[in-house]
Ligand SMILES: Nc1ncnc2c1ncn2[C@@H]1O[C@H](COP(=O)(O)OP(=O)(O)OP(=O)(O)O)[C@@H](O)[C@H]1O
């Protein structure tokens with residue numbers, strides 16, 4: 001997705017959560033500066049084009065559905081889904097994170113040659129400054145939700161999980177398979193619930209742009225407020 005398409009949706013998210021665009025831009029520039037001396041990972045190397053890609057979220061169903069991830073051509077893990085997949089023996093091809101829960105996992109993955117999309121936003125600058133310098137930059141893909149720069153990318157998306165889906169779409173995935181997604185998880189707090197509601201709306205937008213139907217939205221579409229209505 002190009003930023004021109006993403007920007008109106010981004011503005012709606014900023015308004016809804018009360019985030020400032022300036023904070024996101026400063027975070028983006030900190031991430032860019034931290035990696036300025038390094039060559040970062042080129043996502044086309046992942047070979048997502050025409051692939052079936054598992055987009056693994058950190059909902060409670062992950063372990064019981066992990067076989068579906070193992071069957072995909074590529075496995076993208078959102079945040080703590082990376083640890084949980086490792087624990088059940090499923091290899092992760094790429095992690096997507098805003099560093100808010102398991103930054104050590106991201107370090108270990110970059111050190112062992114697995115790319116990590118590291119997302120900078122207005123509320124994670126201390127984590128960016130603390131952890132990114134400890135990563136192997138050759139396996140970092142820096143991302144932002146604000147306007148992209150020459151070195152910090154924006155493929156679309158908001159939460160770690162839906163950003164993984166927009167990333168797979170951007171790099172030409174043929175089919176997306178959702179594993180570990182539970183929008184009605186009773187154990188999430190109010191802020192996370194609101195973020196998951198946005199993730200759901202964003203996936204609904206993505207499937208309609210692709211002319212696709214994501215199985216994770218089956219039975220839910222009637223209750224989704226389309227993103228287009230917020231624009
Ligand atoms: N029931 C669920 N609980 C948590 N995450 C879920 C759930 N269902 C789907 N997800 C997806 O899994 C991703 C990873 O969740 P996790 O709780 O590990 O990370 P997080 O750092 O809190 O995520 P984020 O910062 O994006 O909110 C979420 O970003 C979301 O896209």
Ligand SMILES: Nc1nc2c(c(=O)[nH]1)N=C(CO)CN2
Pocket residue numbers: 019020023024098121122123145158159160195
């Ligand atoms: N400014 C800001 N941006 C975000 C935030 C957040 O807490 N603040 N959380 C996200 C996913 O959890 C993604 N983007």
